[in-house]
Amino acid sequence: MNSQFKRGIIELCALKVISEKDMYSFEVIDQISRDIEVNENTIYPLLRRLTKQGLFETYTETVAIGAPRKYFKITVEGKKRLESLDKEWRSFLRSVLNILDGENNEK
Structure with a gap:
């Protein structure tokens, strides 16, 4: 997969997983x-x-x-x-799936 394309997707994924709960970097990975x-x-x-x-703030916690x-x-x-990224990605994905499924082809 193209690294630039993948990088954008991973940014979206990082935002999503951290929005669900605070995480330290290994948890994100x-x-x-x-x-x-x-x-x-x-x-x-x-x-x-x-x-x-x-887009993120950080804090430190000690562990045992x-x-x-x-x-x-x-x-x-x-x-x-x-x-914003979620809307863009879903719109893009719908468009790609339309093309792959032949829904944009003239009959």
Whole structure:
């Protein structure tokens, strides 16, 4: 799959999973990679970029074992971006499926 195309989809997926619950980066990777092949080299820079854009805010929590975890929480702007990307993606997907199903072909 084209990496630019995949990157946009992964941004949408990251916004969606974090909108459902605050997550630390490994959880985001684990959640998305259940359905899409993705690794930390894609997710870590994405989370940093989206945080810098104000779509996520972060906080740290200590855990019993291991280093403190940095959690990502979606912001109001992040929710707006998620809604916008979701609409765009669903519209695009419907159009592609129409083409693949032959619904745009003249009879």
